[in-house]
Amino acid sequence: ETGVTQTPRHLVMGMTNKKSLKCEQHLGHNAMYWYKQSAKKPLELMFVYNFKEQTENNSVPSRFSPECPNSSHLFLHLHTLQPEDSALYLCASSRERSSETQYFGPGTRLLVL
Amino acid sequence: ILNVEQSPQSLHVQEGDSTNFTCSFPSSNFYALHWYRWETAKSPEALFVMTLNGDEKKKGRISATLNTKEGYSYLYIKGSQPEDSATYLCAFQSPDSWGKLQFGAGTQVVVTP
Numbered sequence: 001e002t003g004v005t006q007t008p009r010h011l012v013m014g015m016t017n018k019k020s021l022k023c024e025q026h027l028g029h030n031a032m033y034w035y036k037q038s039a040k041k042p043l044e045l046m047f048v049y050n051f052k053e054q055t056e057n058n059s060v061p062s063r064f065s066p067e068c069p070n071s072s073h074l075f076l077h078l079h080t081l082q083p084e085d086s087a088l089y090l091c092a093s094s095r096e097r098s099s100e101t102q103y104f105g106p107g108t109r110l111l112v113l
Numbered sequence: 114i115l116n117v118e119q120s121p122q123s124l125h126v127q128e129g130d131s132t133n134f135t136c137s138f139p140s141s142n143f144y145a146l147h148w149y150r151w152e153t154a155k156s157p158e159a160l161f162v163m164t165l166n167g168d169e170k171k172k173g174r175i176s177a178t179l180n181t182k183e184g185y186s187y188l189y190i191k192g193s194q195p196e197d198s199a200t201y202l203c204a205f206q207s208p209d210s211w212g213k214l215q216f217g218a219g220t221q222v223v224v225t226p
Contacts (some may be wrong), residue, residue, distance in 0.1 A: 043216040097212035
């Protein structure tokens with residue numbers, strides 16, 4: 001157990017659906033991250049939040065909309081996704097944005113039909 | 114885009130044998146190198162954060178070395194056990210990245226009894 005939980009673990013959605021991924025960390029960390037792993041590709045950073053403020057958007061399409069209501073929770077709202085968005089979405093947290101270790105959740109496996 | 118390369122992509126090891134594999138990264142603008150172990154359907158687990166040239170870190174039967182001048186890190190597994198089967202990821206961090214990790218594609222290790 002890393003102290004970072006993600007729900008749901010699996011999600012199937014149509015291209016016109018709206019869904020949300022949830023991440024919660026119980027570590028008292030101040031930075032949270034969304035990563036994407038597509039098949040056969042390295043983990044790719046999507047968003048960074050530090051003290052609830054978004055500090056990094058790695059050129060992510062607007063159909064992905066993050067939300068960080070407090071330092072313990074991070075959401076990724078999904079709207080009108082494409083089949084190529086099917087991937088594993090991982091959340092991570094760290095004490096601060098520095099060389100601190102990032103602690104990962106188990107991920108949400110997303111399939112867009 | 115920074116190139117973080119891991120080799121080999123996969124390897125099979127007999128139980129009891131030792132093995133090692135490589136992560137190469139840009140030798141300039143170095144801040145930290147992270148190693149993670151990722152078992153299927155679980156969260157990536159942090160192994161090491163390495164920051165100093167010549168650094169050597171150890172966790173049980175797993176150890177890692179760092180050469181920032183030539184841009185590589187080795188991960189060693191001594192006396193491999195079936196529970197060591199996982200994908201091992203390295204991630205490069207530059208000084209101005211502020212928590213942004215650049216991951217390699219990983220080395221998948223399969224230990225057979």
